[in-house]
Amino acid sequence: MRIAMRKVMLAGFLVSTTLSLAITGCATSGQAADVAAANASPTLTPPGTAIASAHSLATQAGFDIISQGGNAFDAAIAVSAVLSVVEPISSGIGGGGFFLLHDARSGRDVFIDARETAPESATPAEYLDKNGDLDRDRATNGPWSAGIPGLPAALVHLADDYGTLPLATSLAPAIRIARDGFPIYGRLEKGYATRGKVMERYRGTREVFLADGDPPKVGEILRQPDLARTLELLAEHGHDGFYRGEVAGKLLAAVKEEGGRWTAEDLAGYEVRERAPIEFDYRGWRVVTAPPPSSGGVALAEMLQILQPWNLAKLDDAERTHLIVEAMRRAYRDRTIYLGDPDFVEMPIALLTDPDYAAGLRATIHPDKATPSDLLSGQPVPMEDDETTHFSIIDTDGNIVSATQTVNLLYGSGMIAPGTGVLLNNEMDDFALKPGTPNAFGVMGFAANAVEPGKRMLSSMTPTYIASPDQLAVLGAPGGSRIITEVLIGILGYDAGMTAQQVAAEPRIHHQWLPDVISAEPGALDAATVKALNQMGHTVNAGEGTWGNLQTVAWDKRTDELSGGTDPRNPVGEADVVLDTP
Structure with a gap:
C-alpha cells in the first residue's frame, strides 16, 4: 500500500513534510532484561519505506532511486541534490550539512560531517572594520561570508561508501529539474523580496534570478542550466568534478571578481569527516x-x-x-x-x-x-x-538517513558564481569572528569557535x-x-x-x-x-x-x-x- 500526503491542511495551515525513520531500539542500563530479550528476538525491520522532505520533487526523486534498486543512502543523494535545486533559499551544493546514518547490516551509527571550512585567507582581522568592530556586511554577504562548500563532497562520499548505485544515477533527478525548471513557490518569492538588494549586487545571481527581467514570482518556472551542468560534472568526475577543474576554476574566478580570496588548494583539499x-x-x-x-x-x-x-x-x-x-x-x-x-x-x-x-x-x-x-x-x-532544511529516509532493510543541510541565512551569501549556478553559503558568520560579539542569530562565541584557515564553524544542526x-x-x-x-x-x-x-x-x-x-x-x-x-x-x-x-x-x-x-x-x-x- 502506498500512502502519500501532499499539501495537507492542519489547524488552518498548509503543513510541510513529515520526516520518516525507523531503527531497532536500545534501552538504558535500568532495563537490562528488556534489552536481553530484544537481543534474543529476531531483528525488527520497518514495515516499508518512508521518505520525507521539504519538497515533493525531492521526495519523489528519492523514491525513483529506490525503485531503481537503490538503498536509503542512494535516495539521500537524490533528495539532497534536488533540495539543493528547488530550495536555494535554504540549502544547496554551495553549502554544507550533517548526515546521521544507521547502517542496518552492520548496526553501525555514523555521523557524516560535511560542514563548510574557512578558506586560507580567513583571519579575524579580515572581518573587522576600520574601527575594529565586526563588519556585519562582510560577515553575511558576498564572498568573504562564504566557507568552502561541503555538500558536494558528502554526496560523493555517500555514493562511494554507502550507496549501491552510481552517483550519476542518484543525481539524475536533480540534473533534470535544474535543467527543465520547477515552479517558484511563495517562500522563494518572499525570501527574495527580503534579500534581493544584496543578491542583485552579484552578476551571477542576477543572471539566474533576473533572467526574465524581474524578480521571481510565484508560478514562474525557475530554470538553472548552469547548475545542471555543475551537477553533471559532479556526477561524471566525483570530487574532482566540483573541487577541481572547470567548476573550481569558475568558483575561484567569481570569488576573486567580487573581492574575495579563495585558493585552488582551499577547494581541492576539502574532505568530509566521519565522526x-x-x-x-x-x-x-x-x-x-x-x-x-x-x-x-x-x-x-x-x-x-x-x-x-x-x-x-x-x-x-x-x-x-x-x-x-x-x-x-x-x-x-x-x-x-x-x-x-x-x-x-x-x-x-x-x-x-x-x-x-x-x-x-x-x-x-x-x-x-x-x-x-x-x-x-x-x-x-x-x-x-530558519532557512535550513531537514529530510529523513528509512528503507525496507532498516537503513536510515537523518540529514540537515543549509546555506545559513536566506539565500546564503546572496552570491551565485557565474557559469556554475552555485549559490554560496554565508556560514563564516557562524564563527566567533569577533569574540564576544553575537552573530546573526544573537549567539555569542569565544576562542573555541574563533575563525582559523581550514576550520569548521560551530553549528546548531541536530x-x-x-x-x-x-x-x-x-x-x-x-x-x-x-x-x-x-x-x-x-x-x-x-x-x-x-x-x-x-x-x-x-x-x-x-x-x-x-x-x-x-x-x-x-x-x-x-x-x-x-x-x-x-x-x-x-x-x-x-x-x-x-x-x-x-x-x-x-x-x-x-x-x-x-x-x-x-x-x-x-x-x-x-x-x-x-x-x-x-
Whole structure:
C-alpha cells in the first residue's frame, strides 16, 4: 500500500513534510532484561519505506532511486541534490550539512560531517572594520561570508561508501529539474523580496534570478542550466568534478571578481569527516545525536540529563518552564565557551556529557529563582536561520538517513558564481569572528569557535533519533540556534506520551544564555505563567512569532505502525511525505 500526503491542511495551515525513520531500539542500563530479550528476538525491520522532505520533487526523486534498486543512502543523494535545486533559499551544493546514518547490516551509527571550512585567507582581522568592530556586511554577504562548500563532497562520499548505485544515477533527478525548471513557490518569492538588494549586487545571481527581467514570482518556472551542468560534472568526475577543474576554476574566478580570496588548494583539499555520534540515556530512551562541530548533541546531553530526575509532567507550567529554561541556560553557556571544530579544538566532551557533570549543574538551580546569566562565568573552567532544511529516509532493510543541510541565512551569501549556478553559503558568520560579539542569530562565541584557515564553524544542526525497546522517534528541524531547543522540546514531548503530531505542534520556548530572555511562541505561556516566571526573576518575551519547522516520525514496534508529525508553523506548499508499505 502506498500512502502519500501532499499539501495537507492542519489547524488552518498548509503543513510541510513529515520526516520518516525507523531503527531497532536500545534501552538504558535500568532495563537490562528488556534489552536481553530484544537481543534474543529476531531483528525488527520497518514495515516499508518512508521518505520525507521539504519538497515533493525531492521526495519523489528519492523514491525513483529506490525503485531503481537503490538503498536509503542512494535516495539521500537524490533528495539532497534536488533540495539543493528547488530550495536555494535554504540549502544547496554551495553549502554544507550533517548526515546521521544507521547502517542496518552492520548496526553501525555514523555521523557524516560535511560542514563548510574557512578558506586560507580567513583571519579575524579580515572581518573587522576600520574601527575594529565586526563588519556585519562582510560577515553575511558576498564572498568573504562564504566557507568552502561541503555538500558536494558528502554526496560523493555517500555514493562511494554507502550507496549501491552510481552517483550519476542518484543525481539524475536533480540534473533534470535544474535543467527543465520547477515552479517558484511563495517562500522563494518572499525570501527574495527580503534579500534581493544584496543578491542583485552579484552578476551571477542576477543572471539566474533576473533572467526574465524581474524578480521571481510565484508560478514562474525557475530554470538553472548552469547548475545542471555543475551537477553533471559532479556526477561524471566525483570530487574532482566540483573541487577541481572547470567548476573550481569558475568558483575561484567569481570569488576573486567580487573581492574575495579563495585558493585552488582551499577547494581541492576539502574532505568530509566521519565522526562518532553523541549517545546517552534519558529516562529509558537511547538518544543518538550530532557531535561537534555541531553543538546540538552536547547541549541535548546536558539539558536532558539535568532534567532527568524531575517528573516534568507533574509540575505546574511555571515550575516546568523554569527548570527547562535553567537547563537551557547552562547548556548554551557551555556551548559558547567550549565547543568548536574537533580537528582544531580540544573539548571536554566526556565531561560535558557526563551525568555527574549534569548533576553538578542541577545543584546550582534554585527551585524558584532565575539564575541571571551574568552570574554564570563567561570564562572556561580548567580542564545555527530558519532557512535550513531537514529530510529523513528509512528503507525496507532498516537503513536510515537523518540529514540537515543549509546555506545559513536566506539565500546564503546572496552570491551565485557565474557559469556554475552555485549559490554560496554565508556560514563564516557562524564563527566567533569577533569574540564576544553575537552573530546573526544573537549567539555569542569565544576562542573555541574563533575563525582559523581550514576550520569548521560551530553549528546548531541536530539530526537526532531516540529509541527504546518498543518505540523509535526521529526528530530534526531548521531554526538557527533554536534548533537544539526545538529538538529538546520534541524529546520531552515523546517522553510525556505525546503523539508524533502533538510533538510537531507543541508550542516552543527558547533560552540561549545570552541574551538573558525567555523567548516564547504565541500561546506557549499563558499570562499566569508569565507572571510567575517574572516573579522568579525571568525576563519573558511572550510576543514573538512562531519559529522552526520540526518534522518527526515514530515507529511503534509493538504494533509495527509508523506515524508522523508535521509542523504546522512554516507552510512551504510543496512539502511531501510518502510511506510505502506492503
